Amino acid sequence: MIGVLALQGDYEKHIHILDLLKIQNMEIRYSRELDMIQGLVIPGGESTTMTDLMGRNGFYEPIRNFAKNYPILGTCAGLIMMASSVPGSRVEPLGILDIEVDRNAYGRQVHSFTDQLPVQLNGRAIQIPSTFIRAPKITKIAAGVEVISKYQGNPVAVKQDHHLGLSFHPELDNVTLFHEFIFKKQLMDKPTPHHHAA
Numbered sequence: 001m002i003g004v005l006a007l008q009g010d011y012e013k014h015i016h017i018l019d020l021l022k023i024q025n026m027e028i029r030y031s032r033e034l035d036m037i038q039g040l041v042i043p044g045g046e047s048t049t050m051t052d053l054m055g056r057n058g059f060y061e062p063i064r065n066f067a068k069n070y071p072i073l074g075t076c077a078g079l080i081m082m083a084s085s086v087p088g089s090r091v092e093p094l095g096i097l098d099i100e101v102d103r104n105a106y107g108r109q110v111h112s113f114t115d116q117l118p119v120q121l122n123g124r125a126i127q128i129p130s131t132f133i134r135a136p137k138i139t140k141i142a143a144g145v146e147v148i149s150k151y152q153g154n155p156v157a158v159k160q161d162h163h164l165g166l167s168f169h170p171e172l173d174n175v176t177l178f179h180e181f182i183f184k185k186q187l188m189d190k191p192t193p194h195h196h197a198a
């Protein structure tokens with residue numbers, strides 16, 4: 001079972017992608033529900049609002065613990081939430097990806113666009129459509145972080161351990177590749193939830 005954090009943002013689009021992949025999924029609204037899943041999506045939306053709602057619902061420590069054992073996929077605002085540092089903003093990130101992110105680097109002019117993007121995954125180079133909406137810019141990357149895609153020279157997709165962060169929205173172009181890549185293997189390797197004793 002894969003969860004989609006459903007506090008705010010475009011979580012329904014991620015549910016749709018998981019449905020397309022026939023991956024069992026559920027919306028996550030309470031931190032205790034993390035015990036029922038083996039992977040989590042943090043959707044796009046608004047990272048300041050997510051900061052408030054995650055704080056109020058006591059999600060910070062539970063998600064950080066969850067991340068030690070299970071994969072997390074973050075898109076756009078989700079990527080911002082997974083970062084270690086988001087200077088000059090009141091976002092409190094989770095510190096799951098060892099990156100620094102600038103929320104407003106592209107300014108207001110470049111609100112939204114779709115373009116083809118080359119991605120390196122499992123040693124294969126693939127072209128996908130990608131939609132950027134008020135996209136965050138990854139401004140620093142630590143040694144253990146792998147860049148799997150760049151757009152105009154800037155990293156826009158990063159992988160660290162079992163986690164993936166994207167500054168764009170594959171869920172808006174029906175791109176199933178990333179969800180499949182990080183969750184399918186997880187579900188085969190660890191078929192039972194970690195809290196089941198029996």
Ligand code: GLN
Pocket residue numbers: 043044045046047048075076077078080103133134135136
């Ligand atoms: N810029 C937004 C933020 O700071 C993210 C936009 C998005 O998720 N499409 O949260």
